[in-house]
Amino acid sequence: MAAWRLTAYGAPVSLQEVPVPVPAEGEVLLEVTAVGLCHSDVHLLDSPEPMAFDVPFTLGHEVAGTVVAAPGDPALVGRAVVVHGVWACGTCDRCRSGRTNYCTGRGRAVGGGIGRDGGLARYAVVPVGSVVDATGLAPEVAAPLTDGGLTSYHAVATAADRLPASGGRVVVIGVGGLGHLAVQVLRATTAAQVLATDTHPPALDLATRSGAHVVGTPDDLRAELAPHGGADAVLDFVGADATIALGVDLLGPGGDLVVVGSGGGSLDFRKGALPQGVRVSAPFWGTAEELAAVVALARAGHLVPEVEVIGFDDVPAAYERLRRGGVLGRLVVDPRHTGPPAGSSVTTRGQGGR
Numbered sequence: 001m002a003a004w005r006l007t008a009y010g011a012p013v014s015l016q017e018v019p020v021p022v023p024a025e026g027e028v029l030l031e032v033t034a035v036g037l038c039h040s041d042v043h044l045l046d047s048p049e050p051m052a053f054d055v056p057f058t059l060g061h062e063v064a065g066t067v068v069a070a071p072g073d074p075a076l077v078g079r080a081v082v083v084h085g086v087w088a089c090g091t092c093d094r095c096r097s098g099r100t101n102y103c104t105g106r107g108r109a110v111g112g113g114i115g116r117d118g119g120l121a122r123y124a125v126v127p128v129g130s131v132v133d134a135t136g137l138a139p140e141v142a143a144p145l146t147d148g149g150l151t152s153y154h155a156v157a158t159a160a161d162r163l164p165a166s167g168g169r170v171v172v173i174g175v176g177g178l179g180h181l182a183v184q185v186l187r188a189t190t191a192a193q194v195l196a197t198d199t200h201p202p203a204l205d206l207a208t209r210s211g212a213h214v215v216g217t218p219d220d221l222r223a224e225l226a227p228h229g230g231a232d233a234v235l236d237f238v239g240a241d242a243t244i245a246l247g248v249d250l251l252g253p254g255g256d257l258v259v260v261g262s263g264g265g266s267l268d269f270r271k272g273a274l275p276q277g278v279r280v281s282a283p284f285w286g287t288a289e290e291l292a293a294v295v296a297l298a299r300a301g302h303l304v305p306e307v308e309v310i311g312f313d314d315v316p317a318a319y320e321r322l323r324r325g326g327v328l329g330r331l332v333v334d335p336r337h338t339g340p341p342a343g344s345s346v347t348t349r350g351q352g353g354r
């Protein structure tokens with residue numbers, strides 16, 4: 001089968017012929033039905049230095065599929081699932097305390113698409129413990145839930161204990177593939193007033209459609225927050241110098257700065273340079289249990305990823321679009337769809353489309 005692979009750091013994504021993988025006990029074989037493309041893929045591809053993960057491996061860490069073989073659990077065959085992307089060991093102290101996204105026993109690879117073979121192919125083998133039932137969701141809706149949805153959900157959960165009972169105020173910086181889902185998670189799971197900002201005008205419209213109460217420039221948000229002494233939490237989905245500085249500026253005392261984006265920015269972490277009592281965190285992805293909660297939110301209509309479905313042959317051009325910036329929502333590949341790019345792209349929103 002054909003697979004889009006990372007063959008060397010700094011090299012273009014490469015289409016290679018690889019064998020259809022065979023599941024062992026404890027694994028399942030999926031026919032991949034949708035794969036979300038992520039900025040992290042571009043970080044991997046473009047890394048000037050070799051990263052910790054051995055190459056080559058097939059990219060694609062936002063995976064939805066149908067189980068076609070399950071040696072240990074034949075009842076799973078035919079089920080529509082999504083894949084939890086952190087292939088945790090299940091036995092370390094972190095895993096035993098339910099924090100599988102911070103597993104210390106999984107080795108260097110994170111999971112499929114990040115150090116192990118991922119979903120940018122017709123078939124993928126994944127651990128049986130990584131699959132979460134996604135029955136009833138369209139594949140292009142389900143796939144972005146696994147990273148865009150889950151990482152956003154976990155970031156919101158990270159800040160939840162800082163929100164007052166009355167709801168408080170939460171700022172979302174960067175309304176892209178993750179940020180627009182964070183707005184929706186905040187609306188669905190908290191009583192907070194949600195304020196969102198982005199430098200890309202269509203992203204501001206997406207923030208409004210996603211349910212943000214206040215959408216605008218940093219100055220607009222500053223004016224809105226001033227009477228309240230600042231935000232209770234800021235979720236930064238960019239993570240650049242400028243957005244981290246903006247986050248600190250918008251936070252009130254005792255607030256929570258949650259840096260999700262891998263923009264390479266830094267923070268002057270000195271007492272006196274930050275609001276009193278501020279907490280800074282850099283959460284990573286989320287747990288399989290949280291992914292099940294995310295799927296439930298989507299089934300209930302609370303999470304509606306903004307997606308653009310593209311064909312398997314369009315992957316290099318899609319990564320180029322991610323590099324350039326300005327992609328609205330998530331680009332999702334249907335590996336079953338190959339052929340010339342012309343006419344192969346359709347835009348869907350929610351559970352419509354194919």
Ligand SMILES: [Zn+2]
Pocket residue numbers: 038039040041061147
């Ligand atoms: Zn990702």
Ligand SMILES: [Zn+2]
Pocket residue numbers: 088089090091092093094095096100102103104105106
């Ligand atoms: Zn572990």
